[in-house]
Structures are given as structure tokens and as C-alpha cells.
Amino acid sequence: MTFDYVNTMYNLPDKYLREMLRIEDKKYPKIPIGRYARDIGFSKQDFVGMVERAVGLYEATPPQK
Numbered sequence: 001m002t003f004d005y006v007n008t009m010y011n012l013p014d015k016y017l018r019e020m021l022r023i024e025d026k027k028y029p030k031i032p033i034g035r036y037a038r039d040i041g042f043s044k045q046d047f048v049g050m051v052e053r054a055v056g057l058y059e060a061t062p063p064q065k
Contacts, residue, residue, distance in 0.1 A: 001032065001033055001034075002029060002030055002032050002033065003017050003018075003023070003028055003029035003031065003033060003036075003051075004029035004030055006033070006051060006055065007029055010055050010058070010059070012055070012058055016054070016058060017029070017051065017054055017055075020054040020057070020058075021050060021054060023036070025039070033047065033048060033051060034047075034048075
């Protein structure tokens with residue numbers, strides 16, 4: 001699963017996860033989440049949890065007018 005897929009599935013702005021998770025990989029959003037987690041020294045499970053929390057924060061935030 002890529003960041004692009006998550007952005008699409010949850011209707012996130014393209015740069016939301018990049019900014020929330022401070023992703024600097026130039027392949028974002030096309031890089032698989034598991035590969036990115038491994039590249040930065042996180043377990044896939046831990047990093048996916050971080051992504052889930054970021055998505056949850058976005059969904060809990062009222063839309064800006």
C-alpha cells in the first residue's frame with residue numbers, strides 16, 4: 001500500500017501525510033508505506049499506526065471555511 005493509495009482512500013490532501021509525518025523521500029507519495037518504514041528504521045506495524053493516527057486526526061478536524 002502506498003501513501004498515494006491512503007491519500008485517495010481517505011480523501012486526504014496530497015501533502016497532508018508528508019507534512020504530518022515529516023516525510024522527505026522524493027518518491028512520496030508513490031513509495032510503499034512498509035518500505036518507507038523500513039528505510040527510516042521503523043517497524044511496518046509501528047509506522048502504519050502513525051499513519052492511522054494522522055488519518056484519524058484529519059478526519060476529526062472540522063473542515064475549514
